[in-house]
Amino acid sequence: MKKKSTLWFALLAIAVMLAGCGNNGGNTGNNTSGNAAPSNDAGQATETPATDEVVTLKVGASSVPHAVILNNLVDTLKEQGVNLEVVEFSDYVQPNEQLYEKQLDANYFQHVPYLDQFNKDKGYDLVKVAGVHVEPFGVYSSKIKAIEELKDGAKIAIPNDPSNGGRALILLAQHGLIELDESKGVDVTVGDITANPREFEIVELEAATLPRVLDEVDIAAINTNYALEADLNPTEDALFIEDKDSPYVNILVARPDNQNDPAIQKLVKALQSPETEAFINETYKGAVVPAFQ
Incomplete structure (x- = not known):
């Protein structure tokens, strides 16, 4: 009888210890912050929603x-x-x-x-x-090394979209190759060339194709992104380029x-x-x- 009583008390003590551990479970294990996990009305733990979404x-x-x-x-x-x-x-x-x-x-x-x-x-x-x-928009050539070598009647390629075509014409005019109707500003087109005394032939082509036609024209005005893709360095290979105030x-x-x-x-x-x-x-x-x- 004495052995049974001792066993009963031992089991009771173990049960009390386990209950104590269960009540403190929110402050043990991997929860190093010491804060209990949020729970719903039924006392069940719920996940904390992510606040920083990618x-x-x-x-x-x-x-x-x-x-x-x-x-x-x-x-x-x-x-x-x-x-x-x-x-x-x-x-x-x-x-x-x-x-x-x-x-x-x-x-x-x-x-x-x-x-x-x-x-x-x-x-x-x-x-x-x-x-x-x-x-900086540049003018390039595979046939001449300096713009002074450009011959009368030379073929000049420029982009065929209005804004970059106008940009190319303005650059050509700034270097004395042609004259433009200045009242048109950046909207200038080939039709606004007022003087072309050296009778240059201006051809308008898709901007992306200009580096590939350098062997077919005398000079070409090429957007820098396409020049770089074609391994042309604007500061070294261009006959002339826009200045930094473009x-x-x-x-x-x-x-x-x-x-x-x-x-x-x-x-x-x-x-x-x-x-x-x-x-x-x-x-x-x-x-x-x-x-x-």
Whole structure:
């Protein structure tokens, strides 16, 4: 009988100890903060909802330098909860069309005159979010080493889109090759050439094809992104280029409905940071010039 009583008391003591451990379970184990897990009305533990969700930001860009600059920011934005997805394009039409159709969240490849003309032609309302850099527009040749060698009647290729075509004509006029109707400003076209005493033949071609036709023309005015893709260095290979005060700043573009989204604004801050300025200067050594606006 005495043995049974001793066994009963031992079992009772064990039960009390186990109950005590159960009541303190919220302060033991892996909960190092000392806070009990939240519970519902039934006393059951519930999971704490995540407050920091990762947002994917899909941005269209020309391969060089735009995509290169953006890809340099992927890790920085990831730390801020933004998954930057860079989509590369080889033309100047699809990035705007896909942005308007909401297949992209933003794009980075163009300057304001091009955007304005595109919006006008398409009836779009895409908007500038921020200015980032200037790509000094250059004139190149595989046939001559200096512009003084250019012969009368030479064939000159320029981009066939209105804004970049006008930009090329202005650059040619600045260097005395032609004269233009200055009242047209940046909207100047081939039809606005007022004097061409050396009878140059001006041919308008798709901007992306210009580096590939250098052997077929005497000189070509080429956008820097396409020049870089063709391994042409604007500061070394161009016969002449725009100066750093060019009004053609390349911009980040979005839609009116998302231009103020937090993820877009984080991208703007990263693009206009001292770190990005240093990256552009170190990578392109004057071929691409930071121009934060």
